[in-house]
Amino acid sequence: MAKDIEFGGEIAKDYHDPPPTPLIDPEELGKWSLYRAVIAEFIATLLFLYITILTVIGYKNQSASDACGGVGILGIAWAFGGMIFVLVYCTAGISGGHINPAVTFGLFLARKVSLVRAVLYIIAQCLGAICGCGLAKAFQRAYYDEYGGGANGLSAGYSIGTGLAAEIIGTFVLVYTVFSATDPKRNARDSHVPVLAPLPIGFAVFMVHLATIPVTGTGINPARSFGAAVVFGKAWDNHWIFWVGPFLGALIAMLYHQFILRAGAVKALGSFKSSY
Numbered sequence: 186m187a188k189d190i191e192f193g194g195e196i197a198k199d200y201h202d203p204p205p206t207p208l209i210d211p212e213e214l215g216k217w218s219l220y221r222a223v224i225a226e227f228i229a230t231l232l233f234l235y236i237t238i239l240t241v242i243g244y245k246n247q248s249a250s251d252a253c254g255g256v257g258i259l260g261i262a263w264a265f266g267g268m269i270f271v272l273v274y275c276t277a278g279i280s281g282g283h284i285n286p287a288v289t290f291g292l293f294l295a296r297k298v299s300l301v302r303a304v305l306y307i308i309a310q311c312l313g314a315i316c317g318c319g320l321a322k323a324f325q326r327a328y329y330d331e332y333g334g335g336a337n338g339l340s341a342g343y344s345i346g347t348g349l350a351a352e353i354i355g356t357f358v359l360v361y362t363v364f365s366a367t368d369p370k371r372n373a374r375d376s377h378v379p380v381l382a383p384l385p386i387g388f389a390v391f392m393v394h395l396a397t398i399p400v401t402g403t404g405i406n407p408a409r410s411f412g413a414a415v416v417f418g419k420a421w422d423n424h425w426i427f428w429v430g431p432f433l434g435a436l437i438a439m440l441y442h443q444f445i446l447r448a449g450a451v452k453a454l455g456s457f458k459s460s461y
Contacts, residue, residue, distance in 0.1 A: 206297060209300055210301065213302065222279055222302070223305045224309070227309040227310070228313065229284045230284050230317060231317040232268070233268050233313075234317025234409060234412050236268050237264050237335070240256065241264075242328055242329060242334070244256050245332040249332075262391050262394035262395045263391060265390050266387045266389075270387025273387065281298070284408075285310065285359075285409075286431070287359070287405065288360055290432055295439050295443050311408045311412065314409055314411060333420070334419075335413050336413040336414050337401055337413065337427050338401070340401065340402070351397045351401055352434065355403065356431040357437050357441075361438040362385050362389040366382040368447075390405070407427055407428045
């Protein structure tokens with residue numbers, strides 16, 4: 186909540202944190218808005234995987250005959266970051282524009298979404314990813330299996346620890362950006378600075394892909410990794426990295442933003458001391 190107040194001759198906004206979302210809200214199950222949001226997450230993830238997997242396979246096919254052909258790693262990174270920008274912009278007002286189980290997990294831990302909504306979102310995201318990869322395979326059937334189906338995997342020369350660390354750090358960057366770009370306190374404190382939340386989120390995905398495509402192909406999204414593995418059917422080696430890494434990265438980002446930057450730990454300690 187925020188309201189305009191005058192301070193030193195300037196108009197600012199007073200701010201109070203909204204109450205945390207209930208862990209389980211039975212009434213939510215009876216609202217169309219929940220199911221509309223779940224459908225939006227399914228469609229958004231489907232489109233995300235369809236466009237990005239086609240980009241990956243198209244690049245590998247073109248570069249196979251011409252080393253300088255195709256969009257290159259830069260183009261692949263732009264495809265992932267650009268699609269996140271577009272889809273978050275389109276769905277933010279409906280579902281929040283998560284499109285990623287790690288983002289949903291981080292927001293759930295921060296009590297921004299209920300357990301029911303988080304579970305339904307993650308299921309919808311995984312199903313959407315499978316369908317998106319299936320659609321990409323239908324369009325590129327001649328090259329899909331030959332070029333690995335766009336599936337994530339640990340590149341040769343990198344250890345499991347390195348791959349896991351890359352996924353943790355990459356997801357931390359993404360989820361930290363999500364928390365910062367969507368922080369309602371920013372609108373109250375910096376109301377004079379317009380922030381289009383999908384833009385920094387898309388750029389975070391773009392930058393992380395530039396850094397980690399050579400290591401793991403860049404997961405940072407369990408639904409993306411799971412959907413590609415299911416449809417390709419041959420990318421299950423060390424697949425756990427693409428779930429554990431993103432979830433740990435989301436957890437660390439939530440703790441950093443909520444308890445350090447937003448001083449949640451200090452507030453909790455102060456409330457504890459004042460009660461005695």
